[in-house]
Amino acid sequence: MRLFIAEKPSLGRAIAEVLPKPLKKGEGFVTAANGDTVSWCIGHLLELQAPEAYNPAFKKWSHEHLPIIPEKWLLTPKRNTSKQLGVLRSLVKQASSLVHAGDPDREGQLLVDELINFLGVKGDKKAAVQRCLINDLNPAAVSQAVANLRRNQDFIPLSTSALARSRADWLYGINLTRAYTLQGQQVGYKGVLSVGRVQTPVLGLVVRRDLAIAAFVSHPFYEVWAQLATATGERFKAKWQPSAACQPYLDEQGRNLSRALADNVARRISGQTGTVSRLQREHKKQSAALPYSLSTLQIDASKAFGLSAQQTLDICQELYEKYQLITYPRSDCRFLPTEHHSQAATVVAAIEHNLGQLNGQAIATLPLNLQQKSRAWNDTKVSAHHAIIPTLKRHSGLSKAQGQVYGLVSRNYLIQFMAPYEFASTEVEVSIAAGSFIAKAIEPKVEGWKQLFPKRSAKAGDPAEDADQLLPNLTKGQLLSSLQADLLEKATSAPKPYSDATLLAAMTGIGAHVSDPAVRKILKDTDGLGTEATRAGIIELLFKRGFLLRQGKSIVATDTGRIFITALPDVATTPDMTAQWEAQLTAIAEGRGQYQALMDPLTEQLQAMTLASRSVVPTQLKGLGTAKVFGKKKRARKKTSA
The missing domain is CATH 3.40.50.140 (Rossmann fold)
Known part of the structure; x- marks a missing residue:
């Protein structure tokens, strides 16, 4: 048998x-x-x-x-x-x-x-x-x-990697959670101060963002916009580019902080003649986005519909297991095996039956070329699982949220068979009174796959920031009239609190949040903080443990979360260590690394970290916490750890 x-x-x-x-x-x-x-x-x-x-x-x-x-x-x-x-x-x-x-x-x-x-x-x-x-x-x-079927022995390295991850997370979590909970109890904290190899750096991200917002002091900066006109009366705007001589008056982002300097530029160029000193026109094509991995789907579902990472994952599991409408959802891959291409017509027919239309357009009327093979079909970039795509299954009666997620998955599949988005990109540099002014314009030529995406609304507020302006037909050396210049006073703004979408994006692109180039390289080559299967659960875990809370769409740290992070050593709250772990786990999974190469250094590290914890006295935690958060042991969701 x-x-x-x-x-x-x-x-x-x-x-x-x-x-x-x-x-x-x-x-x-x-x-x-x-x-x-x-x-x-x-x-x-x-x-x-x-x-x-x-x-x-x-x-x-x-x-x-x-x-x-x-x-x-x-x-x-x-x-x-x-x-x-x-x-x-x-x-x-x-x-x-x-x-x-x-x-x-x-x-x-x-x-x-x-x-x-x-x-x-x-x-x-x-x-x-x-x-x-x-x-x-x-x-x-x-x-x-x-x-x-394949030989199971071929997958021993993958299993060993998971085993190492499981045991290492147990060692790290059990020992440091006990160590810091004991210190919390000494000062009257009620509850467990849990530490995890992934959850704690994620909490650290939120705490550091909250602290940056709290410490932020806005300051004004000034832009100068030249109102330009051709000899035939066509008008457009160009933004002043401060020269190297203006460097003392600029902030780190190159914004001018001197009102007097801006006033001087505006006066000097008003009523003067400008010359087109550089003109660059390019016809560009933009290929469709790839089909989804879980994290990219969670990010888009949060932006489009306000769904949390966990809600999107739960919906995906239903669409996969209960309705069989999408492929395996816990995927970190955005590519497809070439053999799947032969099923395109049947998959599209299923999408048409299940949805009828997308973005207000009947799927039957979409300009699809089912013979087209986009860059998504690439066997060399598919391992055990491939991108999340619709299946051949037909079904009616999805809930609103299920239909929304299925619609996103379907959209990113359908656009693989649509023409590229084509546009003309123009950049003009105008010299006025020895100053440099830049105007940019994007002119759509072929809508292509973009017709399945909501149209971008014009920017509210300052008309000088209108990204949709059209430029007249200019030539290099052409003379222009510089009319009355506009001086705009703006104010720097604080970083925005994390949302589900931006926190997920930070976890997947965690390299942007570290300064060490070597660590950043490791993080770029790995999956970031956590995996596709665990990220949603880790975020939810931080809510359950009383370290995070929601304020509308924003995710912020509680007092407990903030005080706890400031009490922990940096090695526990930054992504550097988990970057090293993920690199080693990937090496084990690929047969290039050894189990003991991860476990032996971890044992030594825990000796030092548990000893150092005894000197931490988090007095600000007194009176905080609640035993109810940790009183009942809840059944853990599969694949949620760290």
Whole structure:
């Protein structure tokens, strides 16, 4: 008997549906006519043991026990899934061969691997385990995956990477959470001060942004705009570019802080003659954006519809598991395998049935070229999973939010078959009284894929900032009349608080928030802070633990979050350390790194960090916190950690 072990019931049922009929349903499994059996986990059936499992004395939190470093790691069955574990234990014993059908990512790989190991599978039976990689729950895609099984041993590095991540996060979180909670208790803080390898740097991002906003002092700056006219009366505007001689009067962003200087420029150029000193015209083409990864979808859903990262992930899981309308959603990839291109017509037909229209346009009338292959189809950039795209499935009756997310996924798929956006880009430099003035204009020529996106509204306020102005047909050396110049006084503005979209963007592009070039390079080459699967959960975790709160669309730190971050060492609150971890985890997953290369230095680091924590006395936390936030142990969502 061949046993497929799926990660969750919905995936197990999808596999069973493509096996020979009739199917016989049992409790926790399905058997096909040819004897093949499908069973499933319910997320992780196993979890790392609590510290007291290694030593009963560890049940009491004490600095004397820290750091807690298990010599031999222990797993224990989760109570609420022990029944299904029993089903799998019996089936694994009966099976002549096993097929690993976990989700196609490092956590999915570990989830089933650790079960196989826990149930004592050894020798030839373990060596013969096969791997089934499923990104799409539609029958045709599942059938193809079942027909193209791979050796599970080929994925050992991926599993080892997930194992290292899991154990390292346990060590880091358990030890530092205990260390700083004990210090908080000394000053009267009520509750747990949790520390995590990812969650704490994310909290640090928000705290530092809040502090920057609070410390911000606005100052005025001044712009000069030349109102220019051709001999035939055509008019346009050009902005003054301060010269090197003006450097003492400029801020770090190159803005002029001197009113007197701006007044002088405005007086000198009014009523003068200008000359077109440089003229650059280019016809440009802009290709469509790639299909979505999870984070890019979450960012756009937040901007467009105000959905939180967790809401978008939950909707994606429903669209994937319940309705089978999209492919695997926890993907960090934005590319597609070339074999998918042959399904384009059927996928588009499904989108048309499910949505009817996008951005006010009937999908049937869109100028799609289904023979076109955009840069999205690239086998070399697809690993275990590909970009999130619609499936062949047809369905009616989605909720408003489900339709919104499905619409975004569909839009970014459809634009792969649309013409590029074409525009004329013009930049003109005009010399007036020895000063330089620049005018820029964008003139759309071919709307292309942009017709599926909302039109950009004109900027409110200052008309001099009108990005949509059209320039007359100019030539280099042409003389222009400089009319009355406009002097505009503006004020610098504070950084904006984080929103779901901008916090996610900061986590994915975390390299922009570090100053060390070496660390920035590592972060650029990795996924940033957290992974596609964990980011939403980490943000929600910080809310649940009382470190963050929402103010409208803004995400800000609570007093507890702010005081806690200022009490912690910088190494715990900045992304530098997690950048090093992610680089090592990626190396392990790719077979270039070793498990011990991550774990050994971490053990030494925890020795120093737990010792240093004893000198931290966060007196400002007195009276804060609430035991209710941490009183009940809630079931953790799958793949939410750190």
